[in-house]
Structure formats: C-alpha cells, structure tokens
Amino acid sequence: MSLSSRLLTLALLAPAACGKAPAEAPSGQAVMDLRHTRPPGGRAVARWSGDSVTAEELTRRFQEMSPALRERYVDLGSRRDYVESLARFDLLVREALAQGLQDDAEVVEATRRALVARLMRSRLEEARVAITDAELAEAYAARRDDFVRPEMVRLSHVFLAAPRGDDAAEAAARSQAQAVLAQARALHASDFAAFGQLAREHSQEPRTAPLDGDLRFLPLDALSHEFGPEVAQAARALTDEGALSDVVRTEKGLHVLKLRARQPARHLSLDDVREELRVRLESEKRTRAWADYLANVEKRLSLSVDMDALGKVPVDVQAPMRAHTGVMPGTVPAP
Known part of the structure; x- marks a missing residue:
C-alpha cells in the first residue's frame, strides 16, 4: 500500500499478531487492530470469519448497563437482536476495509482527530496537580470582586x-x-x-x-x-x-x-468558595501542563514556520468561495 508520510493506514491485523508490538511503519503511519475480539479465549455466542462475540463480553456489557436498560435483554429474542447488531457492525467494518475505505480522506481525518482528542484527554487526566492553601488564598484575593460585592x-x-x-x-x-x-x-x-x-x-x-x-x-x-x-x-x-x-x-x-x-450583595468567604477555587486552579494547572507538553512535542519533532513563505500565501477576501476539494484538516490552537 503506497501512502504519503502523513497518511494513517488502517489495517485488519491477523489473529496471530494479537498481543505483539505494533508493526513498524513510516512516520505518520500506523497499523490498527480493528477486530471485535482482541483477547483470546472465551465462549463464542456469535461467530463470523476470524472473529466473534463472547459470552464473557456480553456479561460485562450487561453489567455496565443501568438496571432499566438491562431489562430490555431479559428476553432471549432481544438478547439475540443485540448480539446480531454488534456482529453486523463489525461485518460492515470488514466490508469497508475490503473496499479500501480506510484510505478515504474523511476516514483518515476522523481518525486523526480522534487520536488527538484522546491524547489531549489522557494528558489532561494524567496531569497531577496539587493546590496549596497559599494558592487558594492568593486566588481568592485576586478574584475578591467575584465573591464580595455590594x-x-x-x-x-x-x-x-x-x-x-x-x-x-x-x-x-x-x-x-x-x-x-x-x-x-x-x-x-x-x-x-x-x-x-x-x-x-x-x-x-x-x-x-x-x-x-x-x-x-x-x-x-x-x-x-x-x-x-x-x-x-x-x-x-x-x-x-x-x-x-x-x-x-x-x-x-x-x-x-x-x-x-x-x-x-455577596459576602462569600474563602471557606465558602474553597472548592470552587480549587477546581478552577486545577483546571488552569492542567491547561498549563498541556501547553508545556505541546511545546515539548513541537521542539522534539522540530516544528518550524517559514514566515517568508507564509507571507506569500494569498488570502483574497473578495474572491468567491469555492467548493471543497478535500476534508478540512484538524487544528489545535496555540497555548
């Protein structure tokens, strides 16, 4: 498969590859396992070529549902409809791969966006922040007009x-x-x-x-x-x-x-707004941590902008809008 270095390759891994390290690929490309069942073992309740839905998975899925939703699947026929729906989804994934839709620009861009969103979420969740009493007092003093006013x-x-x-x-x-x-x-x-x-x-x-x-x-x-x-x-x-x-x-x-x-009038003390301030300061610290991480990625991967070349790119505000020729790329604002 010939793809540019910016294209993300989606491929269905062979069962033998399960559990192994990702296959090597050029920078900007990857191989993803899109099978339904990744861990081996388990009793299959529905099978198709090279894949299955297991009883163990269904048990877990039903346990994760609310009791009200779970009641829908007490009936065996409803349970069968649900299992067939899961299987049909994966059959259609196979069909899409067989038709080469993993290379479609919309699919590639949607995957890129999902990867960036997941990375951002994981980095923000993993950022460990601690807020001291001194920081809370300082924040309260800086925002006093929000809490004390006539x-x-x-x-x-x-x-x-x-x-x-x-x-x-x-x-x-x-x-x-x-x-x-x-x-x-x-x-x-x-x-x-x-x-x-x-x-x-x-x-x-x-x-x-x-x-x-x-x-x-x-x-x-x-x-x-x-x-x-x-x-x-x-x-x-x-x-x-x-x-x-x-x-x-x-x-x-x-x-x-x-x-x-x-x-x-408002007369809220520091103790009244302590938790509100803590949440706000934690969010600010996580945002700064993300900005630091992004700056590190930019440095490590040698991001640079040629301002001379950029200045020569025309932006004609009077020109009529043209039809889109491709998917609009995702962007991340500068911190």
Missing part, C-alpha cells in the same frame, strides 16, 4: 437638564418630565424597549440616551456619586422589576427612573 441595581432613565436656580428651565423640564412619566406609566412594566424609545427621543444625557437610557449595573454608592444621592435613594425604593419612580430632582436636572434588575 448590592447592584440596573436602572434606565430619561434625564432632562435643569440646573438648580434656573426656574424657567426647571418649569419647562418638569412639564416635559411629567409628560414622559405619564407615557411610561401607560406601558407594560416589562416593556423596556418602549421605555428605551422614550429615552432615545427625550433624554438629554448624551452617554445613556443612545443606550435606551440604560445605566447598566451599578452599586448604590456609585449611582449616588455619578448621578446624585436622590437617584440612589429612589433606586432603593424601587423593589419590583419594571417599577417606575416619580420625577426625581438632582442638582443637574430631572430623572424618570425605571428599575431593570437588581443583584443582591
């Missing part, structure tokens, strides 16, 4: 400018604010889109008007600092999502507020 509120508002001392401006702004409030009260409490339309049409706060008046999540002290203590006080009084405030007067003008959501 109450947060998310408001939408319509703001009308009216600095204190300008009675005429305040009178005009208050009249408009009352009109906006009346329109807002006519809406369904959950209709935030319609309230956002009011903000886009009437709000004079340039940062939030294009965002439907959305102030995003803010703690009450930040809300007070940025928009005024009156806004924070009004926010405390709004308990139900979609609730509206009366017109709220601040130093800079008038607000009509709508509560979008509220997040309760």
Whole structure:
C-alpha cells in the first residue's frame, strides 16, 4: 500500500499478531487492530470469519448497563437482536476495509482527530496537580470582586437638564418630565424597549440616551456619586422589576427612573468558595501542563514556520468561495 508520510493506514491485523508490538511503519503511519475480539479465549455466542462475540463480553456489557436498560435483554429474542447488531457492525467494518475505505480522506481525518482528542484527554487526566492553601488564598484575593460585592441595581432613565436656580428651565423640564412619566406609566412594566424609545427621543444625557437610557449595573454608592444621592435613594425604593419612580430632582436636572434588575450583595468567604477555587486552579494547572507538553512535542519533532513563505500565501477576501476539494484538516490552537 503506497501512502504519503502523513497518511494513517488502517489495517485488519491477523489473529496471530494479537498481543505483539505494533508493526513498524513510516512516520505518520500506523497499523490498527480493528477486530471485535482482541483477547483470546472465551465462549463464542456469535461467530463470523476470524472473529466473534463472547459470552464473557456480553456479561460485562450487561453489567455496565443501568438496571432499566438491562431489562430490555431479559428476553432471549432481544438478547439475540443485540448480539446480531454488534456482529453486523463489525461485518460492515470488514466490508469497508475490503473496499479500501480506510484510505478515504474523511476516514483518515476522523481518525486523526480522534487520536488527538484522546491524547489531549489522557494528558489532561494524567496531569497531577496539587493546590496549596497559599494558592487558594492568593486566588481568592485576586478574584475578591467575584465573591464580595455590594448590592447592584440596573436602572434606565430619561434625564432632562435643569440646573438648580434656573426656574424657567426647571418649569419647562418638569412639564416635559411629567409628560414622559405619564407615557411610561401607560406601558407594560416589562416593556423596556418602549421605555428605551422614550429615552432615545427625550433624554438629554448624551452617554445613556443612545443606550435606551440604560445605566447598566451599578452599586448604590456609585449611582449616588455619578448621578446624585436622590437617584440612589429612589433606586432603593424601587423593589419590583419594571417599577417606575416619580420625577426625581438632582442638582443637574430631572430623572424618570425605571428599575431593570437588581443583584443582591455577596459576602462569600474563602471557606465558602474553597472548592470552587480549587477546581478552577486545577483546571488552569492542567491547561498549563498541556501547553508545556505541546511545546515539548513541537521542539522534539522540530516544528518550524517559514514566515517568508507564509507571507506569500494569498488570502483574497473578495474572491468567491469555492467548493471543497478535500476534508478540512484538524487544528489545535496555540497555548
């Protein structure tokens, strides 16, 4: 069989080869044993040329099933259907090999992907990681904002400018604010889109008007600092999502507020989140271990990239898409 050095050869080993070391093959090629029964011995309950399903295998398979699933095979006829299904699958594997489908590009690429996925899983599972109390404390301190935070509120508002001392401006702004409030009260409490339309049409706060008046999540002290203590006080009084405030007067003008959501304060100690942090740190360490392993493989197998040649490969974003001429190769992101 003539294959390129990147092609993975799948072949059905002869029974005599069972238990021996893999046959030597050029780099990038391999020989795989695709028979159903690999260990010798056992009582066959179904046979076909050179292979079988044994009673010992079936016993193990049934033991690995849930009791509910196992009930399906109490009946002898159902057991026969199951055994025949196993056998037919392997008969079709034989047929595929006989037709040379082991060399098909899709089969080769699917096998390559399965090999890489299995390698990655085994390396991540085998990576031994230990998390110390000091590391947990350091991680808790670095992520403290995730575990300890004040109450947060998310408001939408319509703001009308009216600095204190300008009675005429305040009178005009208050009249408009009352009109906006009346329109807002006519809406369904959950209709935030319609309230956002009011903000886009009437709000004079340039940062939030294009965002439907959305102030995003803010703690009450930040809300007070940025928009005024009156806004924070009004926010405390709004308990139900979609609730509206009366017109709220601040130093800079008038607000009509709508509560979008509220997040309760969090006060989680290190002991509260110890296991969560341990799992996260273990995952990070395993990821770093995989990155180190991948770097070692790249060095051992002399990976290099010719940037000059790569720069000359055309990438025309205006060209129309062509039909695929082969299977897309698998890739592994750089660590």
